[in-house]
Amino acid sequence: MAHITFPRKTLGTEIYRYLYNEVITLKYKPGQMISENELAQLLGVSRTPIREAIRLLSSEGFLRVIPQKGIQVEYISLNKVKEAFQVRESLERTAFRQVAEAWNSGTKEAIQHKSIVLDVIMQQKEAANKEDLEQFYHYDEVFHDKILEICGNETLSAYVRQVRGHVNRMRYLEFYETQETKRIIEDHEKMLQLIESNNATDLDIKLTEHLNNVWAYYDYIFEKYPEYFSARR
Incomplete structure (x- = not known):
């Protein structure tokens, strides 16, 4: 088995990110049991940083430590998804509106921000062309992260x-099942245009529509993957 290596100084953080990504992208499926020993062997590390990452992911509701049995990937809870979605939607709408209202296209800072966001969209297009869903999902997240960074409210971003x-486990299933990469890219391009034109009102409408799209596919996703959900409530 090939080892995955991480820089020693960022070991704990990188292991956490690795495991988090494996859960979110459903490489570790809801309900699956995972082993500390196997993870330590795969990642080429001791069990100590593995346990630290597992402890953090457990506190966030992604893993469950079952005494005498091991570690289980938590099932997707619709209640938890809805609660998290409400918080995310509210905070992102605030951040995106603030960015649109404050945007000044003539400044050097705005030109730099636009260049970065356009590069992210280009990377997302390349991932779509390669049918690389994991990279497409990654750049979808990066797009939203960049707007949050431009907002400048670190607490909100955190x-x-x-x-x-x-929310993202559901969104990843949506990406996987619908393959609506063109629509998502067009949404991102439209949102950037609305930011540049300081149109916070239409941006708010577009962002809300963009984020809520996952619910249009919930019934289909649940019917196809009922084993991934803790309960349909």
Whole structure:
């Protein structure tokens, strides 16, 4: 088995991110049991940083430590998804509106921000062309992260990143099942245009529509993957 190596100084953080991504992208499926020993062997590390990452992911509701049995990936809870979605939607709408209202296209800072966001969209297009869903999902998250960074409210950004994981397992299933990469890219391009034109009202409408799209596919996703959900409530 090939080892995955991480820089020693960022070991704990990188292991957490690795495991988080494996859960969110459903490589570790809801209900699956995982082993500390196997993870330590795969990642080429001791069990100590593995346990630290597992402890953190357990506190966030992604893993469950079952005494005498092991570690289980938590099932997707619709209640938790809805609660997290409400928080994410509210905070992102605030951040995106603030960015649109404050945007000044003539400044050097705005030009730099636009260049970065356009590069993210380009990377997302390349991932779509390659049919690389994991990279497409990654750049979808990066797009939202960049707008949050431009907003400049670090506390708001931190809260969004903290709560969105429970939504993202559903969104990843949406991406996987619908393959609506073109629509998502067009949404991102439209949102950037609305930011540039300081149109906070239409941006708010577009962002809300963009985020809520996952619910249009919930019934289909649940019917196809009932084993992934703790309960349909």
